[in-house]
Amino acid sequence: MSDRAIEEKIYALQDQLNEYAHAYYVKDAPIITDAEYDRLYQELIQLEKDYPAYIRSQSPTQRVGGVVLAGFEKAVHEIPLYSLNDAFSKEELIVFDQRVQKALGHSVSYECELKIDGLSISLKYENGQFVRGATRGDGSVGENITENLKTVRSIPMTLAEPISIEVRGECYMPKQSFQQLNEKREEAGLETFANPRNAAAGSLRQLDTKITAQRNLSTFLYTVAEFGPLEVSTQEAALQSLEALGFKINPHRRVCHSVDEIWAYIEEYHEKRSSLPYEIDGIVIKVNQLALQDELGFTVKAPRWAIAYKFPPEEAET
Numbered sequence: 001m002s003d004r005a006i007e008e009k010i011y012a013l014q015d016q017l018n019e020y021a022h023a024y025y026v027k028d029a030p031i032i033t034d035a036e037y038d039r040l041y042q043e044l045i046q047l048e049k050d051y052p053a054y055i056r057s058q059s060p061t062q063r064v065g066g067v068v069l070a071g072f073e074k075a076v077h078e079i080p081l082y083s084l085n086d087a088f089s090k091e092e093l094i095v096f097d098q099r100v101q102k103a104l105g106h107s108v109s110y111e112c113e114l115k116i117d118g119l120s121i122s123l124k125y126e127n128g129q130f131v132r133g134a135t136r137g138d139g140s141v142g143e144n145i146t147e148n149l150k151t152v153r154s155i156p157m158t159l160a161e162p163i164s165i166e167v168r169g170e171c172y173m174p175k176q177s178f179q180q181l182n183e184k185r186e187e188a189g190l191e192t193f194a195n196p197r198n199a200a201a202g203s204l205r206q207l208d209t210k211i212t213a214q215r216n217l218s219t220f221l222y223t224v225a226e227f228g229p230l231e232v233s234t235q236e237a238a239l240q241s242l243e244a245l246g247f248k249i250n251p252h253r254r255v256c257h258s259v260d261e262i263w264a265y266i267e268e269y270h271e272k273r274s275s276l277p278y279e280i281d282g283i284v285i286k287v288n289q290l291a292l293q294d295e296l297g298f299t300v301k302a303p304r305w306a307i308a309y310k311f312p313p314e315e316a317e318t
């Protein structure tokens, strides 16, 4: 086979396996069986061993980590990550909505989303390529964990469009992975993690990225910080654009038009909370129109156009 033909075969196999991995890790909708994926993956491993010149950074074989970092560099957030004001009752949501309506002079629709109990992350892409991943830190300066985040299978290394954007979301450990990890640690006489959030944080802050790669972390992205060429006018449209670009977006969101509708959504997901495969600690409510978010702006520490409703602490399981 000519060099050109070998290159094409290896690149095609890398692209094909990435498509299967996207379906599995991002869409939660596998196209082929695990056995079939493993067979093709082993074929790629062998081909890349025989022809290392054709190993591209976006090859699925590069997801397994292996870099051992000396430490984490600082990552400056040009666009700071904000924190949210909290609400603990329907009455506080009514006050929030009244404040929004008073400031704008009219009623608004809200996008309601699940508040994922994980670790805030910021992902930067240049011309469609993943170039930097960082923790929130204090909102202005975080830690550069790019090499660790390269091992998180639901984070695309290449976007569907060659655009430059920055997005934010949550990295989390699914409940089942958390249970399996703690069982293994207990058997090995290691200290167990208190909750999936701590387990995700500990896994992302591993200097040996091979360990991060084995922790089955996942993500939900929910904010566009730097829009680049994206032209969207609502939070809902922004989420749909992120999904089209290849990011994992949470499907359990709802545009609501009143506090009563928001409260119905909150009660529904308070009910469903224990059946979700990941932990949530509340609901995030955002003014849906992005232009109205800009009009409302921020207080010193938080947006005026969003609020986090926190679920009451779970009753200890009796």
Ligand SMILES: NC(=O)c1cc2c(N)ncc(C(N)=O)c2s1
Pocket: 082, 083, 084, 113, 114, 115, 116, 117, 118, 170, 222, 284
């Ligand atoms: N601190 C924040 O701004 C947020 C934190 C979170 C979180 N932990 N989960 C989901 C969302 C969301 N869907 O917007 C947000 S927003």
